[in-house]
Amino acid sequence: MSAILEVTNVSKRFAMGGILSRNYVNAVVDAGFTIEEDQPEVLTIVGESGSGKTTLARMILGLESISEGDIKVAGRSVSGRVNRAQRLSFMRHVQPVFQNPFEAFNPLKEVDRYLQASARVLLGATSRAQVEAAMDDALQKVGLSLAEVKGRFAHELSGGQLQRVAIARALIPNPAILVADEPVSMVDASLRMTIVNLLRDLRDQLGVTVIYITHDLATAYYISDRIIIMQEGYAVEMGPARVVLDAPEHPYAKLLKDSVLPVENAGKSRVQPADRKTAQAAAKLSGTGELVLRDDGRSVRLPRDGDGSVAV
Amino acid sequence: MFSIIRDLFKYNREFAVGAVLLGLIVFFSILSFFSPVDPTMLYIEVPDRPPSGEYWFGTNSRGQDMFWQLTFAFRNTLSFGLMVAALSRVISIVVGLLSGYIGGVVDRILMFFNDIFVSLPIFPILVLFYFVLRSDLTTFNLALLMACLGWPFDARLIRSIALGLRHREFTRHAVFSGMSPAKIMFEEHLPYVMPIVFSTAIANMIWAIGLEVTLAVLGFTNINIPTVGTTLYWAINHSAMVVGVWWWIVIPVIIIVMMFIGLFLLTVSLNEYIDPRSRLRRMGG
Amino acid sequence: MAFSEETVREQRDVLTLNGLKAYYQTNYFGVEREVRAVDDVSLSVREDEVYGIAGESSSGKTTLIKTFAAAIRPPLRLIDGTVEYKFGDRVVNPYDMDEDELNDLRWKHVSYIMQGSMSVLNPVRRIKKSFRDFAFEHMDRSRAEFWNAVEDHLKLLYLSPDVLEAYPHQLSGGMRQRVTIALATVCHPEFIIADEPTTALDVVVQKDVLAMLDDIRKKLRSSVVFVTHDMSVHANMADRVGIMYAGRIVEEGPTSELFTSPKHPYTAHLVSSLPQIGDTTRKPALEGRPPNLAEPPRGCRFHPRCPLAIEKCTTDVPPLESVGANHRSACWRSADVRPLTPAVKPKTGESA
Helix, strand or coil: CCEEEEEEEEEEEEEEECCCCEEEEEEEEEEEEEEECCCCCEEEEECCCCCCHHHHHHHHCCCCCCCEEEEEECCEEHHHCCCHHHHHHHHHHEEEECCCCCCCCCCCCECHHHHHHHHHHHCCCCCHHHHHHHHHHHHHHCCCCHHHHCCCEHHHCCHHHHHHHHHHHHHCCCCCEEEEECCCCCCCHHHHHHHHHHHHHHHHHHCCEEEEEECCHHHHHHHCCEEEEEECCEEEEEEEHHHHHHCCCCHHHHHHHHHCCCCCCCCCCCCCCCCCHHHHHHHHHHCCCEEEECCCCCEEEECECCCCCECC | CHHHHHHHHHHCHHHHHHHHHHHHHHHHHHHHHHCCCCCCCCCCCCCCCCCCCCCCCCECCCCCEHHHHHHHHHHHHHHHHHHHHHHHHHHHHHHHHHHHHHCHHHHHHHHHHHHHHHHCCHHHHHHHHHHHHHHHCCHHHHHHHHHHHCCHHHHHHHHHHHHHHHCCHHHHHHHHCCCCHHHHHHHHHHHHHHHHHHHHHHHHHHHHHHHHHHHHHCCCCCCCCCCHHHHHHHHHHCCHHHHCCCHHHHHHHHHHHHHHHHHHHHHHHHHHHHCHHHHHHHHCC | CCCCCCCCCCCCEEEEEEEEEEEEEEEECCEEEEEEEEEEEEEEEECCCEEEEECCCCCCHHHHHHHHCCCCCCCEEEEEEEEEEEECCEEECHHHCCHHHHHHHHHHHEEEECCCHHHCCCCCCCHHHHHHHHHHHHHCCCHHHHHHHHHHHHHHCCCCHHHHHCCHHHCCHHHHHHHHHHHHHCCCCCEEEEECCCCCCCHHHHHHHHHHHHHHHHHHCCEEEEECCCHHHHHHHCCEEEEEECCEEEEEEEHHHHHHCCCCHHHHHHHHCCCCCCCCCCCCCCCCCCCCCCCCCCCCCCHHHCCCCCHHHHCCCCCCEEEECCEEECCCCHHHCCCCCCCCCCCCCCCC
16 A cells, blocks of 8 residues: 555644734644545545635645645655646646635636646647547536536536536546545535535545545535544544544534534524633643544544643 | 627717727728828928818928828828837736736746836937937837837736736636646636726827827927828928918817727727626626 | 523514515616516515525525615616515505615614625724714714613623724624624614625534524514525524525425425425434435526426426426415425435434
8 A cells, every 4th residue: 555645744834924023823733644545535624714724735735835744645745846747747646626616717718628628738638539538538427528518608507517517627637636625615505415425426436535625514424534623723633534523522523513503403493602612722732732542543632731641 | 799899889889989980080091092192292282271172181381282191190100009009018918917927036027127117218218219220210110119118017907917816716727727827827817907908008009109299299200201290290390380370280189189089988898898797797697 | 402482472574575576687788688586575574583594596585685675776676576564563665765764774673784794894993983883873872872782782792892992803703793793783673684694604603603693683582584595504593494496485484394394395405415413324416507597497497406397397387385384385296295314313312
């Protein structure tokens, strides 16, 4: 088994303020996980805004520089990419799916342009027949066809369809990993499950690993194999998704789970304000804490005691 | 294309008025190709005749029929303005898009030169070139020179739009589709820049023609080429207003004002039409 | 869980809509378009209830609330129908009022909570000034009394009076949204319209804001129209929900009934496709796309995507008819609609 993606002790610091008064904000602190090549999975990164989940995704995509640590895709460090050939080779391994499908396509251009470019440049198709075959093939995988998409503009398709086209586009170079940052938050409720189910099918049928960034624990539970829960830059709990979400251990993970609105007792239950005191206290201690591996496969960030040992 | 023009005529009064005004002027300057007289010949008509059935725009003190003389003048001035606008647009688009999209060092170097050009005193430089080149300062050479001086403000405008586009999600999507930077700039971003290009083109034409007139009136261009500027130069030289040959000055001024109003109305309406937002609305998005 | 104060009593209608139609009509370079965003909507909202409006983007839900708040401007036009508010013994129709009366109605009786708090709070002015600008003239009180009332109101919402001195950017997103709710309710309106008030917020904050909204409307005994696409929010907030699809209400009923025994296939789908923690069974996905409101499908607008569609659905528009107590559905086959998967699994001994 070889690793397709290795994230090792990655941190990201943003500098804020001017020349004289400079503050640093830790967006991501010491994140690490590995994705094996022949073991496709859905890895979910969950957190609120400001938790660093999007920054982590952007670093994996090479859109953000890394302050500390290293991210390796197929054995090559992402920060080391310089020339266009290396960049293209990276894109053949890792492809993004964007949050807002309406923004992901130039509204003044036909949507199939992106598919065409991917087929030509990333897949190396030369003849028109080859290009169209590659496009159609990818669109079939997401339940569409070239005939439905060719020559259409973004506003002629629904958000769900556009997101599927975007996923088809990402699949053209046969990448090992898709990084999907909130791929359903802008998609209508009735179409949302189409996309979520599709991500699940990509893993099961095409063997694509999906890194799914979301704030929605319910869909995370529905599709993920592994989950990383992030709070203020720290991974506070990670491990097998069902194990973690069925009985979260870290106070923040508990808080997140409790905040999911229940639909049992619809119309009869009343919302209570969240109790975030313990979670905030835990966040303060995260900096000094350490991830501890439990027997059930999860790791939890626990604060150190005064003598430097980790409380278990 | 035809249906676009028809729609614009039907629903946009600015476009209709502008197109008619400019159409008249273009038609007028095209007449120069059928001129029975050579514009460089002097004293071939009776001088100082007021406008009449025989001489529509009168004759000047140099014995030239002003009607045919002005057809040449407007042809030269119009093509000069277009040349300057087109050439400087090319420079400003390339610089603006490169600077905005590539960013980093490229942006800093380009904007460094941009700022130098912004601060250059244009008029003295043009006068200097006149004394160096003299009769080599043809209409084309002058146009080229002014194009090289007339791009920096608009390049900055285009850069600011490109900068915004760089952070749009569709640009990132294009990058991950393997599109080359050139393709992204000239196929994805250019349509968003076009409204600015059009509206600055007219401003640039007005600037170029105005400067040409100034130079010509002062005698710093090749005064043997008939343009609006040189027409006024000769009129002033012969004290046309003082001796009562008013048509020598008033008629060209009326026509050039018509031309500017026409150009202005046309850009205003075209701008509204090609603006991406209004385009999307028409497409039904 | 305490909801004992909800006693069963005769509830009067506060808002009544009758055959409301509001279209966007544009003519742009000769391209005429008519978007029927709200097409024949009749409903009523009762005293002291939360009426949820659910629907996807471009289902017309935002247009609907704009229309009954009389906040429409061209190209959106009221084509047909009536809007009627009843406050005490006063019956008012906002479309018969002049600008001053409308302004008065909007703050004292009807208030509007929007999605983006930043668009309400001026970013360069302290919160205090926003309160003074918006609410002072509607309260008919002296300056001192006004500030006392504002502080009392903030206390009622468990907000510290210190927020008045803050600038909007100094507050977190959740706090800003709470301040907007405080601002919208400071005149104690009888009727509150909330348009996706928590959509942009994180889950934890969302819960806080929802709890606060629920609290304040109980204290003020106001009616709330709550608009969101998120069915799980409706499940926890609304007494009744109206489901909008393509400009029409397709089903309306008590929240619990919509979740347990929906009578419209669209509702059935919405409810059953909600993923929940603890459940990994494959959820159904609805094919097709929401219709283009410029050229909606003939007959029932849902028929191209409907698993139950029959010949009649493609030609005749189903009326919104009563299918039970307080329960209306616009479907020719409402009797055949079954919950796709049991959305509500009986869980013993556990609530919320």
